[in-house]
Amino acid sequence: MSPQPPGRKKDVISPLPDSYSPQYVEAAWYPWWEKQGFFKPEYGRKSIGDANPRGVFMMCIPPPNVTGSLHLGHALTNAIQDSLTRWHRMRGETTLWNPGCDHAGIATQVVVEKKLMREKGMSRHDLGRENFIQEVWKWKNEKGDRIYHQLKKLGSSLDWDRACFTMDQKLSYAVQEAFIRMHDEGVIYRSKRLVNWSCTLNSAISDIEVDKKELTGRTLLPVPGYKEKVEFGVLVSFAYKVDGTDEEVIVATTRIETMLGDSGVSVHPADPRYQHLKGKMVLHPFCDRKMPIVFDDFVDMSFGTGAVKITPAHDHNDYEVGERHNLAFINILDENGLLINVPPPFLGMKRFEARKAVLQALKDRGHFREIKDNPMVVPVCSRSKDIVEPLLKPQWYVSCADMGKQAADAVREGRLKIIPDHHLKTWFNWLDNIRDWCISRQLWWGHRIPAYFITVNDPSVKPGEDMDGHYWISGKSEDEVREKAAKRFNVSADKISLRQDEDVLDTWFSSGIFPFSIFGWPNETQDLNVFYPGTLLETGHDILFFWVARMVMMGLKLTGKLPFKEVYLHAVVRDAHGRKMSKSLGNVIDPLDVITGISLEGLHALLTDSNLDPVEVEKAKQGQTSDYPNGIPECGTDALRFALCAYTSQGRDINLDVNRILGYRHFCNKLWNAVKFAMKTLGENFVPSEKAQLCGEESVSDRWILSRLSAAVALCDAGFKAYEFPTITTAIYNFWLYELCDVYLESVKPVFSKAEEDGSSQRQALVCRQTLYTCLDVGLRLLSPIMPFVSEELYQRLPRRRPQSDPPSISVTLYPDSEEFCWHSEEVDRDMEFVMTVIKTIRSLRADYNLTKTRADCYLQCTDSATASLLQRHSLQIQTLSYSQAVLPLTAEQPVPGGCAVAIASDRCTVNLMLKGIIDVEKEVAKLMTKKGDLEKAMEKLKEKMAKSDYKEKVPVKVQELDAEKLRQSQTELEKVKEAMENFRKMM
Structure with a gap:
């Protein structure tokens, strides 16, 4: 049957088709639901402002990336969230599930930059900032709604009229307001620190955009911008000469190129091997730098030589040691990953080419000691696949200590509930030890930071250094900032020059205020009054800190209220074998392919269109062929949703089997x-x-x-x-x-x-x-x-x-x-449970004697009259469900006719199935004799095998267990055969 036009109710007058078809059933209900306004909280009410005695339920969607397409993680999230939303709506509550989409700064910029290069051979720099942003908006308007259409396919009952995009004017205004308030208060500040830097993206990235690739030892990895793969997973040891002595200190590193930025060597204060070196310096082999030997508790005396090279500008631990001991911070990398502030011949080299050159130079000068395999974790940018570098940059930060304490206390005091509660330990651990949050990104697509560096064109006023927070002023417009600055420096506005920060805000900043920005905050709107705070936040546990904790912190900070009362965290979806979803394994399944079905060839074709290299494509194809030899059959949305909910056991990952x-x-x-x-x-x-x-x-x-x-x-x-x-x-x-x-x-x-x-x-x-x-x-x-x-x-x-x-x-x-x-009624249930036991016993007896079509009389001998009376009341049910000719309950005193097969249903009832005149007794006995002989032979053979002297030593334990089980089963079957033969002999 063809789908109905949008908004029209499906034809329900014609008879139901003979068999269920997901395509037929799911064709046209959604547009009708939407057209009728069922998903709107206003439905059935004069005004959302009217008090509803049944209450209000509000939940906002975890906004998917505008670049995203549906995967099984989205399907799980939406199956759970929509089921909850529909349940609350059916309970008569004023119900809102608010949709939205995230501008996904890095992901979107990368997609559009690749498109621009592919189609026009241009970079964003060729276009310029303004034109590039126009290109991104154009892409968003053409492609950005795709995931919304996919969510509708899943039946998600969102109020689409309230859909929000994090770059919408309403949300952008809220982002500016949040930044300005927090900056004016000093909660947002500027500082020069180490950040996760992607040389390919030319931007700082958040922790969530860093994949931790575990290596067991020497491994060659592809790195963008390098023709040959780069070596990782090795530890290089080399020697620093101690100034003024013949001694040397041996240190080791997995990033040998960073020794060009070393400014010290650290040893443990209690290490007896180095006590005599207090106050001494080591000499850098490639320049005239003298570096102090410092004593610090962070060093592990038992690892290697107990001496550690310190590169404060390029390592997070070294940064803290450098701060404690006032070491020099020497930045040796520019934003593109080229070496700076280093002596020739290394100056201007690419960082991983310098890796080889430094190693060779150490060998040439006699400083190299050894190289060996070293298990390690390599930080990889999830967007660009580049190796992440810690880089010293001035950035904007949010001070999180106070906000983190408030978020932790909200859970400790029971005002916010996290379900399941095994996530509590992680929640407290992270928030109790929270670090300040770097919120600036060196991108063009996103919310540009509304902060301006102030220059005062008046010789009597000295504005100070770039890093001094007093001379960065934030505001919604240049006029507003100029006015603020003029007031602060007590000069006229025309004496003020402004330069807006080029950076944009971390995407998680706008996501952090999503629960109230979608309702028009900071303006007092009806929606904000009715729907904020929300009721529930449902999402995956993998973004507990990046999103959930930040929403809680920013909600409390900016509105004084928790953004929701409960957080329910679902598990991660894995494949049927318990493996993470990965394109290279071929186990990433589009939910729409489960809904509509797809052939094996179709699955293979999706791999060919992906960005995997040919080796990975072949490996993935093998995985698909093994798991889906006949492709994936059409299952429909309802079956997929039901399966995902059925799998969602709290606290466990979901191993999803398409079967x-x-x-x-x-x-x-x-x-x-x-x-x-x-x-x-x-x-x-x-x-x-x-x-x-x-x-x-x-x-x-x-x-x-x-x-x-x-x-x-x-x-x-x-x-x-x-x-x-x-x-x-x-x-x-x-x-x-x-x-x-x-x-x-x-x-x-x-x-x-x-x-x-x-x-x-x-x-x-x-x-x-x-x-x-x-x-x-x-x-x-x-x-x-x-x-x-x-x-x-x-x-x-x-x-x-x-x-x-x-x-x-x-x-x-x-x-x-x-x-x-x-x-x-527990009594009715108990009685029926007993009746079903009797029915199953009769069916089992019928199966034993192969009575597929023939109906037989059934005598139910009961130990007491109450049981007989109960079975009499249920006799029609028993007769129907056990396919019996007649059901005759008897008390213990009433005799059972001869010629019956017997089975015990319970201690209160014995089932007697009349077989006389229905089956050929002699023929059945002959069959049983043959079966008995076969069983005895097989058992004898098995016993002989198990009795051999070397059986326990030579036969694997698993096989021994199987043999023992086989013997037990055969013994049980033999007893049944003997019992049946005895019954038949009584009939003869």
């Missing part, structure tokens, strides 16, 4: 068939009662299924409240599949058949129809938050209890409440 998602697609088919059958059973003229309630005439089957429905409602309610998603999915799955479909629908078939033949049974059938309708109505509403499409499709086919007043969509009906559906 399991396919299993939930089959579950959708089962739902489809169940509702199709049920609607046929209800009939065209069926009218549901106005309220779901017991009438007192329900059969034991009716009472049981309503009890199970109540239990499912309670479990779902508890699961959503505790963010225990597997509790919800298991409750729904078990109710629909194992209770409604497998038991209730089967057990009521005779009721409807009987009603057609016997008028007196029509009342029971009518009660049964009301029960069935309640199960469908409530069961679909339970399912709706997780499987929105199929639940809407099926719900729309059902008649309404109150056609004039019931909501038009399942997405805005009330979620089932355990107070309303309070029919749970």
